[in-house]
Amino acid sequence: xxxxxxxxxxxxxxxxxxxRRAMLGHLxxxxxxxxxxxxxxxxxxxxxxxxxxxxxxAGLVKRTIRGRTHLCRLEAxxxxxxxxxxxxxxxxxxxxxxxxxALLLEEDKAKAKKVKE
Amino acid sequence: xxxxxxxxxxxxxxxxxxxRRAMLGHLxxxxxxxxxxxxxxxxxxxxxxxxxxxxxxAGLVKRTIRGRTHLCRLEAxxxxxxxxxxxxxxxxxxxxxxxxxALLLEEDKAKAKKVKE
DNA sequence: CGAATACTCAACCATGTGGTTTAGTATAGA
DNA sequence: TCTATACTAAACCACATGGTTGAGTATTCG
Numbered sequence: 157x158x159x160x161x162x163x164x165x166x167x168x169x170x171x172x173x174x175x176r177r178a179m180l181g182h183l184x185x186x187x188x189x190x191x192x193x194x195x196x197x198x199x200x201x202x203x204x205x206x207x208x209x210x211x212x213x214a215g216l217v218k219r220t221i222r223g224r225t226h227l228c229r230l231e232a233x234x235x236x237x238x239x240x241x242x243x244x245x246x247x248x249x250x251x252x253x254x255x256x257x258a259l260l261l262e263e264d265k266a267k268a269k270k271v272k273e
Numbered sequence: 274x275x276x277x278x279x280x281x282x283x284x285x286x287x288x289x290x291x292x293r294r295a296m297l298g299h300l301x302x303x304x305x306x307x308x309x310x311x312x313x314x315x316x317x318x319x320x321x322x323x324x325x326x327x328x329x330x331a332g333l334v335k336r337t338i339r340g341r342t343h344l345c346r347l348e349a350x351x352x353x354x355x356x357x358x359x360x361x362x363x364x365x366x367x368x369x370x371x372x373x374x375a376l377l378l379e380e381d382k383a384k385a386k387k388v389k390e
Numbered sequence: 391c392g393a394a395t396a397c398t399c400a401a402c403c404a405t406g407t408g409g410t411t412t413a414g415t416a417t418a419g420a
Numbered sequence: 421t422c423t424a425t426a427c428t429a430a431a432c433c434a435c436a437t438g439g440t441t442g443a444g445t446a447t448t449c450g
Contacts, residue, residue, distance in 0.1 A: 161291050161294075164288070164289075164291075164294065165289055165290070165291060168285045168286070168288040169286070171281070171285040171358075172281075172282055172285035172286035172289055173282070173407095173408085174278050174281075174282060175408090177278075177281065177358070180362070184361070184362060184365070189426080189427095190426075190427065190428095191425090191426065191427080199408095199409075199410095200409075200410060200411080201426085202409090202410080202411080202412095202427090202428080202429090203409055203410070205427070205428070206407095206408075206409085207408085209428095210407095221427095223416090223417055223418070223426090224415095224416060224417040224418070224425065224426045224427065225417090225425090225427080226427065226428095230362070230365055232362050232365030232366035233366060235359055235362045235365070235366060236366040236367070238359055239356065239360070239363070241288075241294070242355055242356045242359065243356070244301070245297070245301060245347070245349050246356070248301070248347055248349030248352070249352060249353035249356075250353075286437095290437095290438085292438095306396080306397095307396075307397065307398095308395090308396065308397080316438095316439075316440095317439075317440060317441080318396085318397075319397090319399085319439090319440080319441080319442095320438075320439055320440070322397070322398070323437095323438075323439085324438085326398095327437095338397095340396090340446090340447055340448070341395065341396045341397065341445095341446060341447040341448065342395090342396060342397080342447090343396080343397070343398095
């Protein structure tokens with residue numbers, strides 16, 4: 157759980173930029189080269205390339221060099237880690253789950269009582 | 274959906290720091306003052322205070338000034354937004370949820386149909 | 391009142407960030 | 421082979437970040 161920490165730093169930092177989030181969105185459709193990733197943005201090629209590097213370092217993108225083009229594909233495992241971290245706070249934003257939790261808690265109490273008896 | 278973008282920048286940036294993530298963890302237990310939030314960390318009081326400010330600006334923490342102490346409580350709505358963003362990639366890391374997603378999508382379609390009618 | 395407490399603000403520092411441009415490397419294709 | 425393509429690397433810029441210290445502002449309490 158603590159092992160996530162380093163990952164999470166990099167992943168959340170990578171996600172904190174709208175360009176990079178958009179890039180991930182495009183990669184969700186299909187694999188793309190650096191050039192294809194770069195074109196939608198008003199930015200130099202090198203600039204976009206640096207964003208891809210950040211995503212790669214965060215483990216969100218894997219690169220396959222094929223000839224002179226670099227094919228990038230989405231790697232979702234680290235997104236799953238980030239999601240897992242966020243889910244720990246789910247009960248704070250989801251009242252329905254709060255009620256469920258209360259229910260389960262009571263069930264647990266009932267069980268505990270039975271065990272004691 | 275695009276409206277999230279500004280929020281997401283701030284939220285993900287706030288979450289990219291382990292000190293701030295730990296602070297949120299503590300706030301999940303109970304409301305805390307700035308001083309209580311600061312003590313666990315090897316850091317000046319003012320330094321910790323700046324972290325709280327970042328969380329506050331990201332909308333993750335609400336502050337209630339009570340006399341000379343500032344009580345902070347977790348505000349999870351923005352975490353929910355971040356979670357919603359991440360969930361769009363769920364199918365990439367969880368094959369089982371893929372089926373669920375398809376199901377929900379059909380339900381949504383059914384609902385949309387009803388609304389239209 | 392006076393002193394301790396809880397906190398902010400401002401200035402400062404080193405480093406990191408997002409962006410650029412220019413130059414360089416390696417591959418593909420005429 | 422010669423040139424266009426796809427990309428990286430490096431140097432540079434302005435600005436943000438995470439951290440510090442020191443001073444300032446309320447508020448509480450003896």
